[in-house]
Amino acid sequence: MTVRVPAKVNVQLAVGAARPDGFHDLANVFLAVSLYDEVTATPADALTVTCEGPDAEQVPLDRTNLAARAAEILGKRTGTVPAVHLHIAKNIPVAGGMAGGSADGAAALLACDALWGLDTPRAELLDICAELGSDVPFSLVGGAALGTGRGELLTPVEAGTFHWVFAVADGGLSTPAVFREFDRLAAGRRIPEPEASPALLAALAAGDADALAGALANDLQPAALSLRPQLADTLARGAAGGALAGLVSGSGPTTAFLVRDAEAAAEVAAALEASGTCRATRVASGPAPGATVLATA
Ligand code: C5P
Numbered sequence: 001m002t003v004r005v006p007a008k009v010n011v012q013l014a015v016g017a018a019r020p021d022g023f024h025d026l027a028n029v030f031l032a033v034s035l036y037d038e039v040t041a042t043p044a045d046a047l048t049v050t051c052e053g054p055d056a057e058q059v060p061l062d063r064t065n066l067a068a069r070a071a072e073i074l075g076k077r078t079g080t081v082p083a084v085h086l087h088i089a090k091n092i093p094v095a096g097g098m099a100g101g102s103a104d105g106a107a108a109l110l111a112c113d114a115l116w117g118l119d120t121p122r123a124e125l126l127d128i129c130a131e132l133g134s135d136v137p138f139s140l141v142g143g144a145a146l147g148t149g150r151g152e153l154l155t156p157v158e159a160g161t162f163h164w165v166f167a168v169a170d171g172g173l174s175t176p177a178v179f180r181e182f183d184r185l186a187a188g189r190r191i192p193e194p195e196a197s198p199a200l201l202a203a204l205a206a207g208d209a210d211a212l213a214g215a216l217a218n219d220l221q222p223a224a225l226s227l228r229p230q231l232a233d234t235l236a237r238g239a240a241g242g243a244l245a246g247l248v249s250g251s252g253p254t255t256a257f258l259v260r261d262a263e264a265a266a267e268v269a270a271a272l273e274a275s276g277t278c279r280a281t282r283v284a285s286g287p288a289p290g291a292t293v294l295a296t297a
Contacts, residue, residue, distance in 0.1 A: 001115040002040040005107035006032040006288040007098040009256045014194035015219040027194035028147035030138045033286035039107035041115045044085035053090030066105030095172020097250035099135040106139035106291045142290025160207015165268045167278035169253035178251035181223035213245035224252035234277040241271025
């Protein structure tokens with residue numbers, strides 16, 4: 001059973017103060033983009049995970065992998081022994097701020113549900129996704145959505161098509177470390193309640209790239225730049241290369257550049273590659289569909 005699952009970019013990531021449980025309330029406007037991992041589930045003697053792709057060696061293959069945890073949690077909830085081999089064909093940057101690990105969790109959940117013939121109700125799948133991580137429910141749902149709470153409470157939002165270039169950085173950034181840096185930078189300041197920007201939602205719904213370029217916002221960007229100052233060079237090179245706007249994707253270190261169309265995407269990608277300020281580029285568009293069963297193995 002093979003499931004295809006998209007990466008995400010946050011077109012707005014408004015971050016509130018740290019909560020007593022350590023998480024932060026968010027107004028998180030997610031857009032799924034056409035950059036995909038595929039997870040294939042096949043019956044096996046025991047739960048095992050393998051991974052292929054350009055960054056496969058950076059992916060943990062033990063029980064900390066969200067794909068493995070998804071199989072375990074679904075098995076536990078439904079009384080099914082999670083005897084399954086999960087193979088991840090990885091194309092989403094690892095630890096890049098594009099929800100690659102979350103994507104694999106959502107994909108494995110859907111693949112195991114189909115393989116085991118469980119037909120688990122959507123609401124329960126979403127509940128398991130939220131247990132796996134704040135971004136996992138969105139990986140299941142895809143499209144465009146506003147995430148509130150710690151990002152797991154989703155409301156779909158309307159979105160036209162937008163074109164993007166992603167600059168993949170060397171090495172990952174730890175999401176908890178970026179949130180800790182956000183807290184450090186925010187110390188002593190009053191942090192407003194996070195709210196979705198009406199102008200941003202209107203631009204998204206209208207498919208208006210110029211308006212969206214002016215409204216893109218990521219409250220984690222100063223923290224990511226503080227931990228990885230060289231990302232400022234990547235952002236500058238993307239802007240100089242013709243992007244309408246650029247920002248750090250989620251907790252980074254991938255940077256995302258909004259461009260007018262596929263032609264502009266190729267130009268901006270070439271400029272970024274030539275600049276030597278990133279490891280690789282990827283071109284994609286969104287909204288893309290959420291986790292989808294492709295084929296029965
Ligand atoms: O939910 P998830 O496991 O993906 O979160 C990883 C880490 O990111 C959390 O342990 C927390 O440090 C941070 N986080 C946060 N507020 C959120 C989401 C994540 O502080 N809304």
